[in-house]
Amino acid sequence: xxxxVRITPGRQLxxxxxxxxEFIAALERKADEVARNARARAPKDSGDxxxxxxxxxxxxxxxxxxxxxxxxxxxxxxWIEFGTPGRVQDKTGRFTGFMPAFAPLRKGxxxxxxxxxxxxxxxxxARQAKAARKLGF
Numbered sequence: 030x031x032x033x034v035r036i037t038p039g040r041q042l043x044x045x046x047x048x049x050x051e052f053i054a055a056l057e058r059k060a061d062e063v064a065r066n067a068r069a070r071a072p073k074d075s076g077d078x079x080x081x082x083x084x085x086x087x088x089x090x091x092x093x094x095x096x097x098x099x100x101x102x103x104x105x106x107x108w109i110e111f112g113t114p115g116r117v118q119d120k121t122g123r124f125t126g127f128m129p130a131f132a133p134l135r136k137g138x139x140x141x142x143x144x145x146x147x148x149x150x151x152x153x154x155a156r157q158a159k160a161a162r163k164l165g166f
Contacts, residue, residue, distance in 0.1 A: 047095045053086070056097040059141060060084040064099045066137030071109070078103045082134070099134060110134055 046052045064082050071079035081103035087096040101110070108128055115127030138145055 053095050053097070056095070057084060057086060059143070060097045060099050062141045063134070063137045063143070066140045067099065067101070067133040068137075070131070070133035070136050072131060072133075078105055078109055078133075081106065099137075101134060 061084055064084050067082050068079045071082065073079070078101060082099065082101045085098055085100055087098075103109075109131050110133070112130030113126075113128040135145055
């Protein structure tokens with residue numbers, strides 16, 4: 030009968046891994062894949078949003094840890110990623126409209142095989158979008 034020992038990496042091991050060039054290169058390759066997937070899924074209207082998607086590597090203030098992440102710096106990025114709830118304007122009484130979430134960054138990460146943790150904002154926006162769809166918007 031085989032004996033198994035479970036190894037749970039601690040902070041020190043993660044710190045050592047994050048300094049290894051091969052580990053950093055693997056993180057950057059995965060981030061590049063996410064960015065490619067997100068650009069492919071981005072709205073094609075002007076191309077500004079897709080052009081703003083880039084991989085950022087930060088090794089500065091994190092006590093030896095390297096952070097690699099994908100960001101969209103276009104000013105429309107939150108609306109495209111999370112959508113907007115429809116609402117009625119106070120002064121005019123006009124309905125401003127509802128924009129569904131395209132979520133190219135989240136879908137691109139899932140397509141690359143990554144799991145995501147939902148933020149409170151994303152969960153709240155998803156609930157608002159579902160409620161708006163029920164109302165016919």
